[in-house]
Amino acid sequence: xxxxxxxxLFQEPExxxxxxxxxxxxxxxxxxxxxxxxxxxxxxxFGEHVPQHRLFRFPVFGAIIGFTxxxxxxxxxxxxxxVVTGGKPILSLFAMLIIMYEMTMLAAVISxxxxxxxxxxxxxxxxxxxxxxxxxGWIGVVVTFDDDSxxxxxxxxxxxxxxxxxxxxx
Amino acid sequence: MASEVVATGQVAGxxxxxxxxxxxxxxxxxxxxxxxxxxRFKAIAWTLGILSIAGIVxxxxxxxxxxxxxxxxxxxxxxxxxxxxxxxGAPMVAMAPVFAKANWVRPVTRIAAMFSFAGVVTVIMLIPxxxxxxxxxxxxxxxxxxxxxxxxxSPHFWSTxxxxxxxxxxxxxxYSAAIPDFASMRDHSxxxxxxxxxxxxRGWVGTNAQWxxxxxxxxxxxxxxxxxxxxxxxxITTDFGQSLVPGWRDAIFPMYHTISSLQxxxxxxxxxxxxxxxxxxxxKYVHVDAFWSLGRLLFALTLLWVYFFxxxxxxxxxxxxxxxxxxxxxxxxGPMMYVFIAGMLLIWFVPWWILIWNKVRRSVNGxxxxxxxxxxxxxxxxxxxxxxxxxxxxxxxxxxWLTKIPGTVYPDLFDILIMAGGISLAVLIIMLxxxxxxxxxxxxxxxxxxxxxxIKYMRGHATLIAKPD
Numbered sequence: 001x002x003x004x005x006x007x008x009l010f011q012e013p014e015x016x017x018x019x020x021x022x023x024x025x026x027x028x029x030x031x032x033x034x035x036x037x038x039x040x041x042x043x044x045x046f047g048e049h050v051p052q053h054r055l056f057r058f059p060v061f062g063a064i065i066g067f068t069x070x071x072x073x074x075x076x077x078x079x080x081x082x083v084v085t086g087g088k089p090i091l092s093l094f095a096m097l098i099i100m101y102e103m104t105m106l107a108a109v110i111s112x113x114x115x116x117x118x119x120x121x122x123x124x125x126x127x128x129x130x131x132x133x134x135x136x137g138w139i140g141v142v143v144t145f146d147d148d149s150x151x152x153x154x155x156x157x158x159x160x161x162x163x164x165x166x167x168x169x170x
Numbered sequence: 171m172a173s174e175v176v177a178t179g180q181v182a183g184x185x186x187x188x189x190x191x192x193x194x195x196x197x198x199x200x201x202x203x204x205x206x207x208x209x210r211f212k213a214i215a216w217t218l219g220i221l222s223i224a225g226i227v228x229x230x231x232x233x234x235x236x237x238x239x240x241x242x243x244x245x246x247x248x249x250x251x252x253x254x255x256x257x258x259g260a261p262m263v264a265m266a267p268v269f270a271k272a273n274w275v276r277p278v279t280r281i282a283a284m285f286s287f288a289g290v291v292t293v294i295m296l297i298p299x300x301x302x303x304x305x306x307x308x309x310x311x312x313x314x315x316x317x318x319x320x321x322x323x324s325p326h327f328w329s330t331x332x333x334x335x336x337x338x339x340x341x342x343x344x345y346s347a348a349i350p351d352f353a354s355m356r357d358h359s360x361x362x363x364x365x366x367x368x369x370x371x372r373g374w375v376g377t378n379a380q381w382x383x384x385x386x387x388x389x390x391x392x393x394x395x396x397x398x399x400x401x402x403x404x405x406i407t408t409d410f411g412q413s414l415v416p417g418w419r420d421a422i423f424p425m426y427h428t429i430s431s432l433q434x435x436x437x438x439x440x441x442x443x444x445x446x447x448x449x450x451x452x453x454k455y456v457h458v459d460a461f462w463s464l465g466r467l468l469f470a471l472t473l474l475w476v477y478f479f480x481x482x483x484x485x486x487x488x489x490x491x492x493x494x495x496x497x498x499x500x501x502x503x504g505p506m507m508y509v510f511i512a513g514m515l516l517i518w519f520v521p522w523w524i525l526i527w528n529k530v531r532r533s534v535n536g537x538x539x540x541x542x543x544x545x546x547x548x549x550x551x552x553x554x555x556x557x558x559x560x561x562x563x564x565x566x567x568x569x570x571w572l573t574k575i576p577g578t579v580y581p582d583l584f585d586i587l588i589m590a591g592g593i594s595l596a597v598l599i600i601m602l603x604x605x606x607x608x609x610x611x612x613x614x615x616x617x618x619x620x621x622x623x624x625i626k627y628m629r630g631h632a633t634l635i636a637k638p639d
Contacts, residue, residue: 038193038350039616040381042638048378055386109394116390120383124373132357134376135350137193137616 004148005129007036007167008141008158016139017046019161023143026153036130036140046139058115059108066107070100129169138164191454193616200608200615201358203450207605210449218598225591226294232584233298240302240564241576244557245585247299247410249592251427252434252552253292254333254406256545257596258399259435260285260442261340263464264347265392273622273635274463276614277455281446282439283347284603286340288596293333295592299410300326304564313567315413325409332402339395346387349374350613363606403428411559415500417493417571418559422482429478430517433471434548440464440541442600444534446609455610458532465531468541472525476518493571505561505578506554513554516547 010016016035023033030049035041043050074096082090134140141163143154151168158166207215229246236242263282267275305322306312317324353374355367374380404424412418440461447456483502486494502510521540530536561576581589621636 034377034379036376037381038197038354038376039613039620040385041620042636043378043382050378050382053379053382053386055383112390116383116387120380120387124375124380126373128375130375133194135354135357135612136197140376 003144003146004151005142005144005169006151006154006158007129007131007169008143008154008161008163009131009133009165009167010139010141010161010163011137013041013045013139015162016141019141019158019163020046020048022157022161023141023154026157028143028145028150028154032145033141033143036134036142038135038137046141053119055112055115055119058111058118062111062114063104063108065111066104067100069107070103071096073103074099129167131165131167190619191615193619196455196615196619197354197358197612200455200610200612201354203452203608203610204355204359204363204605208449211601215598215601218594218601221594222591222598225588225595228584228587228591229295229298232588235584237298237302240304241561241579242582243299243302244560244579245553245581246295246588247556247560248549248552249589250292250295250299251406251410251556252549253288253295253592253596254402255427255431255434255548255552256438257285257288257292257435258336258340258402259431259433260438261343261395262399262432262435263439263467264343265388265395267463267467268388269392271637272463273618274457274459276618277457277610278439278443278460278464279347279614280351280607280611281442281609282435283340283344284600284609285435285438285442286337286344287603288599289333289337289340290599291592291596293330293337295588296330296333300330303409304567308564308567311568313413314416314419316408325405325413329402329405329409332398332405336395336398336402339391339398343388343391343395345370346384346391347611347614348607349384350376351607351611354612355607366606399431400428403431411556414559414567415497415562415572416566416569418497418500419493420482420485420497422478422485426475426478426482429471429474430548430551433468433475433517433544436464436468436471437541437544437548440468440537441545444538444541446604447534450604450609452610455615458534461534461537462532465525465537465540468521468537468544469525469531472518472521472544476522479514479518496572496575499575500558500562500572501555504575505558509550509554513547513550516543517551518547521547 008016008019010019020033020035024030024047031051033048035046035048075091078090078092078096084090088095128144129142131138131140141158145154155166232242232246260282263275264279268279303326304313305326306315306317306320306324307322315325321327349371352367352371353376355363356371357367359367407424407427412420412423443456443460443464446452483498486498521544524530524536524540524543527536530540557579558576561579562572563576566572566574621638623634625632625634
């Protein structure tokens, strides 16, 4: 069983939103269909599934790692070279705070950059079915499925919504 | 989704939107601006190219001839800080108003981000200055800098790294926002532009997830850019300015430099936008509203200049200690007094009286004149600061304050060629970038049209702007 894709092309956003509703009603799984646009329409404008992004996890985990490393670095170096300065304790929290803050922020920033690259899913090596008219303002509704018997269902939804063209790819 | 009604068209005509342009027309027309070049464009590009080569040759010759005398390099330092100000400050226009959900800025962001590429010139021009900057320990003693107990070449390393980091963050910011337009180039261009568009679009098809992460990337790199810009201004002004003058200690100066950098950046964007609008015939995409909004920003920054200048000046003037008097003698009353007066007039007084008028801010040409005056003023301001700073002989570096104010250093032929070449190269790079990608962002112009609709509001007309994010 091979994965097939179908692209319905619309010139106006309203019929594209109707097609998205139609696909939902026809029983296609959320996440198996998406909308392709040349302009960033407001999220949810087509009633599309908006998956939860995980970007916030990257700076949080980065910060935890940076903070842990900073404690390790400052503690180990001061214990390895135990020089008493001005009668202060060897592990002086206020002196350590600066390094801890800097390393926490550094790791959070670096992990944010890594996270955004990861979350961007670019380069997209398999862009899939596409039409250049999308960057001219046309709207594409792409649906992916494994079951060949669903071709007719998808076509029917696209035609009913008023697709100007339907493209197939396998 | 929130929305706002901007203004009535009857009262303020500059708010009224021109006729909506179809997305396919926007894509075709803006992609077409990259192809071919007018005879005027080619003539200007060749002239700038020749001046750029002359400038780089002059820089090399100056290094061969004068690398043993740092007091002769003040004009190169002034050029570096001027370029940092304009090319570093301009990309802020591509993000700060976007963060504030301004719709007018969408067609302006690309041209502002393009200034990042000209940051290459700043890095090139910095190279000889880094080589000439004295180490922290000079003649057996540590000179007064911000680098306490740091390795000897810390300013050399960190300032260069900061500037390079600013350059790459600016490029990342540019590229983040340019990916959908590279897809437009892939879909609607031909030849090498199409091939490069395909490579640089990285498989962009415009899914919901791709648009969402695009917004995140712009936000993230925009934030990083702002942080690095302030940091680099701080480093360059202290290491290549204050630390060379005995007794010059001014905590406000780095912020003064940053604020005037933002002012220069906005002025640079206004001039570039004016040129693009006029010579690339983009009147229907670049509305007067954009100039009006940039005008308010520029006016506010012009007023901030005088606030920061006065805040800095009053401490020295009121302090009256020997170091304060010497610093004022060097930077204001001394060798560059006339340049200071001219700079102050052109960076603040003249633009203030130009930009204060609503009629000027609502006009395209008036704004361009005001912005051009500011750019000249910022250049003079950098000359009056950094030429005297570099003219202090290295044998006075350990003094507590300047006991002998150096005389005026006039530019020699090398300096003139380097300054003309450096500025020409920066302009040339921006011009050449307009051959690679549309000077106005295709997707942002389309988004501008998508989110703004002219409506009838009670008995008047207004623009309804959606605020989706």
